[in-house]
Amino acid sequence: MRPEAPISFAPGFSRLSRAAKPHLPCERETLCSSLRRHSALRCLLPHFLSAISYLLLCIPAHAARIGDISETSLWNQAFRFFTFQDPAVRYALLGSMLLGISCGLLGSFIVVRKMALVGDALSHAVLPGVALGFLWNMSKDPVAIFAGATLAGLIGTGVVHLLKQTTRLKEDTALGLVLASFFAVGICLLTMIQRLPTGNKSGIDKFLFGQAAAIGPGDVQLMGVVTGLAVVVITLLYKEFLVTSFDAQFARVSGFPVQALHYALMLLLAFAVVIALQAVGVVLVSAMLITPAAAAYLLTDRMHRMLLLAALFGLAAGALGAFLSFLGNNLPTGPFMVLAATAVFGAAFLFGPRHGVIARWWRQRNRSARTQRENTLKAIYHVLEARDFQGEGVSLRELAERRRETLEDVSAQAAALRANGHATLHEDGNQVFLTPDGWQRACAIVRNHRLWELYLTNEARVAADHVHEDAEKIEHVLGEETVRELERRLGNIAHDPHGRRIPDLAEMRRGTGVAVTEKSMGYGQDIQGHS
Amino acid sequence: MRGELLSSADVPPLEIHDLTVAYHKKPVLWGADLVVPTGKLVGIVGPNGAGKSTLIKAAMGLVPVSSGWVKVFGEPVAKNFRRVGYVPQRESVDWDFPVSVMDVVLMGRYGKLGLLKRPSRADHDKARECLDKVKMLPYANRQISNLSGGQQQRVFLARALAQESDLYFMDEPFAGVDAATESAIIALLHELRAAGKTLLVVHHDLPTARNYFDMLLLLNMRVVAFGPTEEVFNYETLQKTYGGRLTILSEVAEAVRTKT
Numbered sequence: 196m197r198p199e200a201p202i203s204f205a206p207g208f209s210r211l212s213r214a215a216k217p218h219l220p221c222e223r224e225t226l227c228s229s230l231r232r233h234s235a236l237r238c239l240l241p242h243f244l245s246a247i248s249y250l251l252l253c254i255p256a257h258a259a260r261i262g263d264i265s266e267t268s269l270w271n272q273a274f275r276f277f278t279f280q281d282p283a284v285r286y287a288l289l290g291s292m293l294l295g296i297s298c299g300l301l302g303s304f305i306v307v308r309k310m311a312l313v314g315d316a317l318s319h320a321v322l323p324g325v326a327l328g329f330l331w332n333m334s335k336d337p338v339a340i341f342a343g344a345t346l347a348g349l350i351g352t353g354v355v356h357l358l359k360q361t362t363r364l365k366e367d368t369a370l371g372l373v374l375a376s377f378f379a380v381g382i383c384l385l386t387m388i389q390r391l392p393t394g395n396k397s398g399i400d401k402f403l404f405g406q407a408a409a410i411g412p413g414d415v416q417l418m419g420v421v422t423g424l425a426v427v428v429i430t431l432l433y434k435e436f437l438v439t440s441f442d443a444q445f446a447r448v449s450g451f452p453v454q455a456l457h458y459a460l461m462l463l464l465a466f467a468v469v470i471a472l473q474a475v476g477v478v479l480v481s482a483m484l485i486t487p488a489a490a491a492y493l494l495t496d497r498m499h500r501m502l503l504l505a506a507l508f509g510l511a512a513g514a515l516g517a518f519l520s521f522l523g524n525n526l527p528t529g530p531f532m533v534l535a536a537t538a539v540f541g542a543a544f545l546f547g548p549r550h551g552v553i554a555r556w557w558r559q560r561n562r563s564a565r566t567q568r569e570n571t572l573k574a575i576y577h578v579l580e581a582r583d584f585q586g587e588g589v590s591l592r593e594l595a596e597r598r599r600e601t602l603e604d605v606s607a608q609a610a611a612l613r614a615n616g617h618a619t620l621h622e623d624g625n626q627v628f629l630t631p632d633g634w635q636r637a638c639a640i641v642r643n644h645r646l647w648e649l650y651l652t653n654e655a656r657v658a659a660d661h662v663h664e665d666a667e668k669i670e671h672v673l674g675e676e677t678v679r680e681l682e683r684r685l686g687n688i689a690h691d692p693h694g695r696r697i698p699d700l701a702e703m704r705r706g707t708g709v710a711v712t713e714k715s716m717g718y719g720q721d722i723q724g725h726s
Numbered sequence: 727m728r729g730e731l732l733s734s735a736d737v738p739p740l741e742i743h744d745l746t747v748a749y750h751k752k753p754v755l756w757g758a759d760l761v762v763p764t765g766k767l768v769g770i771v772g773p774n775g776a777g778k779s780t781l782i783k784a785a786m787g788l789v790p791v792s793s794g795w796v797k798v799f800g801e802p803v804a805k806n807f808r809r810v811g812y813v814p815q816r817e818s819v820d821w822d823f824p825v826s827v828m829d830v831v832l833m834g835r836y837g838k839l840g841l842l843k844r845p846s847r848a849d850h851d852k853a854r855e856c857l858d859k860v861k862m863l864p865y866a867n868r869q870i871s872n873l874s875g876g877q878q879q880r881v882f883l884a885r886a887l888a889q890e891s892d893l894y895f896m897d898e899p900f901a902g903v904d905a906a907t908e909s910a911i912i913a914l915l916h917e918l919r920a921a922g923k924t925l926l927v928v929h930h931d932l933p934t935a936r937n938y939f940d941m942l943l944l945l946n947m948r949v950v951a952f953g954p955t956e957e958v959f960n961y962e963t964l965q966k967t968y969g970g971r972l973t974i975l976s977e978v979a980e981a982v983r984t985k986t
Contacts, residue, residue, distance in 0.1 A: 307824060434836055
């Protein structure tokens with residue numbers, strides 16, 4: 196199928212394809228008049244929707260782009276993208292994916308080595324090299340530009356090193372200086388090239404914000420070589436890069452050439468930056484290094500997984516950026532890639548299973564809900580204790596008085612206990628009865644509290660009126676082992692420092708007169724099971 | 727022939743001659759001489775800024791030296807890295823680094839493997855064995871940021887054990903660890919010494935230094951004294967080392983008073 200052929204994805208869209216184009220102006224007129232008249236709402240809605248779709252989908256073409264279609268729709272563009280019939284699309288997509296992989300891999304190392312700023316400085320420092328590479332034979336020869344850019348990047352890194360060695364300036368200042376000055380030189384050279392007779396058609400300006408569509412077969416070959424090199428070197432020297440990144444001095448004593456490995460990594464980094472320039476642009480290429488790697492860093496605790504994830508995220512961001520840029524009639528690719536990578540990072544930040552904000556919030560919420568339940572159980576125990584455990588039910592009023600809270604609050608807490616199987620509610624929900632499980636939990640928490648108070652006064656010599664606040668917090672986190680240790684150390688544990696009885700194991704098993712199941716429930720098991 | 731005639735016991739594990747190290751032209755260590763005999767547990771003590779860490783770093787070739795030389799088993803250290811084990815200060819690395827406890831201990835095997843080779847099953851077994859020695863085997867798959875200070879120190883120690891070296895340098899292995907870890911570490915050091923290893927340990931707690939080490943190196947920019955602990959640990963040498971630092975002096979005076 197030719198790319199220009201009308202495609203009907205849905206009946207409503209057929210009118211948007213170019214086959215129906217002659218009818219469009221009159222349709223639009225109808226819409227406008229109906230809008231003005233404001234009367235025929237029934238026919239307005241479909242027209243309005245189609246107009247919106249038209250405006251959204253038929254963004255007029257204004258930039259130079261692949262193929263020579265004068266006007267086309269998003270769907271056409273997407274179709275052309277995914278059928279890969281256009282070699283330019285293939286090059287753009289392949290190149291973007293390759294650069295994503297190499298940037299992800301090298302970016303992982305600069306993130307764990309805390310060298311993110313180095314990546315930023317390096318990527319800006321290459322710009323004069325790009326311009327000089329172009330001036331070499333007045334064409335966009337990938338190899339000349341690659342060589343020039345790499346050289347400029349290395350010179351920039353060298354200047355940073357020199358500044359650090361010979362002056363009192365610290366690394367961040369040196370990096371900032373080099374970044375800005377090299378970038379300024381690059382911009383000047385680029386502007387000069389633009390003014391040359393052949394310059395303005397060269398596409399050299401695309402190096403600033405990136406244009407995946409400008410990737411040619413030569414570029415893709417170079418990207419393939421560099422990405423292949425990065426993969427091979429990192430696979431072979433994984434162990435060496437790992438130990439030098441984690442603990443350089445230890446690596447040195449283990450006999451590894453730490454300096455040489457560092458330079459090898461820097462060289463690979465420079466290569467990765469340079470091949471990414473064409474598609475991502477000088478301004479944003481450091482984001483392609485850092486963002487996928489940072490997202491991967493949030494998701495995993497192992498270096499090899501981080502490398503794989505970062506390469507994957509880089510690849511996805513590259514492909515998505517190329518696609519979106521193509522859809523938008525070749526808008527600059529760099530920003531789209533970076534936005535795609537940032538979206539991945541945002542997702543990792545929010546939804547990461549271990550370090551994600553939502554997971555952390557959820558864990559925190561669970562913890563505080565458990566603490567709340569345990570406090571309610573403790574209050575019920577206190578009420579029962581105050582009347583020498585006569586009668587099993589505790590009314591919400593009693594509980595509210597005990598906790599000094601409103602009936603609504605206490606009622607919600609009782610509901611939470613019931614939902615967790617710690618209590619049953621009777622008499623229209625006004626009486627709380629502990630289940631055997633709830634009784635055990637209540638005893639355990641009171642026991643934890645009083646054991647800890649006893650420990651603080653007896654062993655740590657803390658005054659009896661200082662220990663309650665501390666025990667209020669500790670009671671929720673004491674583990675089985677610690678409780679055993681406390682029991683062993685304290686010896687006589689019948690009463691707490693305030694003279695109240697500490698519930699013992701027999702009491703816990705007995706329950707409040709509620710039938711206890713035959714299953715023996717160890718104290719420790721109980722604690723563990725609910726923590 | 728001469729090399730063969732010399733038994734390993736005759737070549738000192740560490741020989742330092744007239745070693746001077748300067749940072750930005752300011753000497754940190756000045757004209758240090760040292761010959762450490764085989765199989766000794768040597769404590770390096772001295773006030774802050776006395777050059778304790780610098781001495782062991784210079785001995786391993788980690789910092790450039792201004793003058794003097796270092797020989798490890800009779801040769802420059804670069805030729806004998808395989809016989810040197812190192813426990814750096816705990817703060818010297820990023821504990822959020824994405825590696826597991828096992829990964830870190832395996833790094834102890836890397837030196838023996840050399841470039842390009844991957845750790846084998848035997849290396850994994852060795853690493854597990856070392857982790858077990860410091861009672862950290864249950865934590866093998868944990869990420870290192872989830873460890874307490876004492877546990878981190880144990881991991882570093884396990885990594886050094888995995889190096890299977892003959893000469894160990896340890897930079898404040900007791901800093902910020904709990905009492906249980908401290909006694910576990912000292913037991914391990916004694917075990918290593920019994921196996922004929924030589925250990926140099928930077929230590930900053932004087933009262934315990936007296937009990938822990940066979941030999942003491944008292945350092946304050948220069949080597950103030952070096953010898954068996956009972957000979958070196960006395961009021962005069964300590965005063966020379968810590969001269970003028972009253973708080974430490976009183977602490978030491980207390981130690982001398984109670985332990986003799």
